Amino acid sequence: TISQCIAGYAADALNSLSPAQIDFLRKLPKAELHAHLNGCIPIQTLQALAQERLLSSSSLPTEVQAGIERLQNGIVLNEIHEFFGLFPAIYALTSAPEPLAVAARAVLTQFLEPSLENGDYPQAAYLELRSTPRETPEMTRLKYIETVLDEVEKYPAEKAALIVSLDRRMSDDVAKECVECAVTLKKAGRRVVGMDLCGDPLAGNMEEFAKHYRTAKKAGLRVTVHIAETKGSHVADTLQLLDFQPDRLGHATFLDAAQKDFVCNSKIGVEICLSSNLLCKTVPTLEDHHISHYLKHNHPIAICTDDTLPFRNSLISEYALLLAAPPVGLGLREDDVERIARMGMECRFKST
Ligand code: 6MZ
Numbered sequence: 621t622i623s624q625c626i627a628g629y630a631a632d633a634l635n636s637l638s639p640a641q642i643d644f645l646r647k648l649p650k651a652e653l654h655a656h657l658n659g660c661i662p663i664q665t666l667q668a669l670a671q672e673r674l675l676s677s678s679s680l681p682t683e684v685q686a687g688i689e690r691l692q693n694g695i696v697l698n699e700i701h702e703f704f705g706l707f708p709a710i711y712a713l714t715s716a717p718e719p720l721a722v723a724a725r726a727v728l729t730q731f732l733e734p735s736l737e738n739g740d741y742p743q744a745a746y747l748e749l750r751s752t753p754r755e756t757p758e759m760t761r762l763k764y765i766e767t768v769l770d771e772v773e774k775y776p777a778e779k780a781a782l783i784v785s786l787d788r789r790m791s792d793d794v795a796k797e798c799v800e801c802a803v804t805l806k807k808a809g810r811r812v813v814g815m816d817l818c819g820d821p822l823a824g825n826m827e828e829f830a831k832h833y834r835t836a837k838k839a840g841l842r843v844t845v846h847i848a849e850t851k852g853s854h855v856a857d858t859l860q861l862l863d864f865q866p867d868r869l870g871h872a873t874f875l876d877a878a879q880k881d882f883v884c885n886s887k888i889g890v891e892i893c894l895s896s897n898l899l900c901k902t903v904p905t906l907e908d909h910h911i912s913h914y915l916k917h918n919h920p921i922a923i924c925t926d927d928t929l930p931f932r933n934s935l936i937s938e939y940a941l942l943l944a945a946p947p948v949g950l951g952l953r954e955d956d957v958e959r960i961a962r963m964g965m966e967c968r969f970k971s972t
Pocket of ligand 1: 656657658659703707750751752753785787818819820821846849896900926927
């Protein structure tokens, strides 16, 4: 196999390509616009953080150890809600500024630095990293965002930026605090370009969140929301999210015909995460994936990884799913894949 860290659908697609096709994908300038920091920590980095914790504080809760082992061995999910249970173990290791900075640096390196394994090319020409601010005994939410920003800003603005995520499970006060932090940092010239809405797709009251996204937009932040990610997503919820006037949509798997038309007419870019949808079982097969609808309508999409740690994919392997012949891939032509990569670059949030 090409990489030990890549497995599943994405690996099968990558392994089925010819060296010339792999070379083509490596050289293609690609934008990664939907990557969750704590979902994209390389497993080696997570293990090193666990080791360090063991050395400094003698013990690691058994749940954390079990969680890391599970991630190491490759997860199998029966449905998307099981996915969120993976994060407490990861969070336990990134709950102070220093380990958080280590994790952020590793994620930025993974996407933006050329690697031997990748033929000396970087996975992505541009990365919009997203993360949910957490308050812990060791840091405030403001400190959380500043810590990640310090790492993001080590790269030039043409290469990296930060999106601050709100979690659907957040209380109103916490959501408000996160938006205030993002706006303040943006006003201070820091590289926060947008706000996201993520977390358990069925949690939270979206009516309460609307005002926070209005505040963010007023301050010049762009907005992306995870929308209609599961079959259980309600029409009312989806309509409310569209009412936030998002600039991009994450997943958009279960939009009805009218909602799809609205998205196509308003040219809102859709972040497509193929492996993620297949592994979380929200889409049964590649053939059934809603990407076909958007491709048919020449609608702007961005191919993204979502969470490289549990899904064991990479940006190149997600593109391999486009190029590989069916049934492992969609069997698109190289010029179509090139056009898709360009669309991804055009979906970037420019700071205003
Ligand atoms: C919804 C997701 C997600 O923010 O702590 N997250 N939310 N749907 C998904 N699709 C599979 N994948 C990740 O990164 C981890 C957090 O991102 C959200 C979850 O809330 C998860 O806790 P950060 O850096």
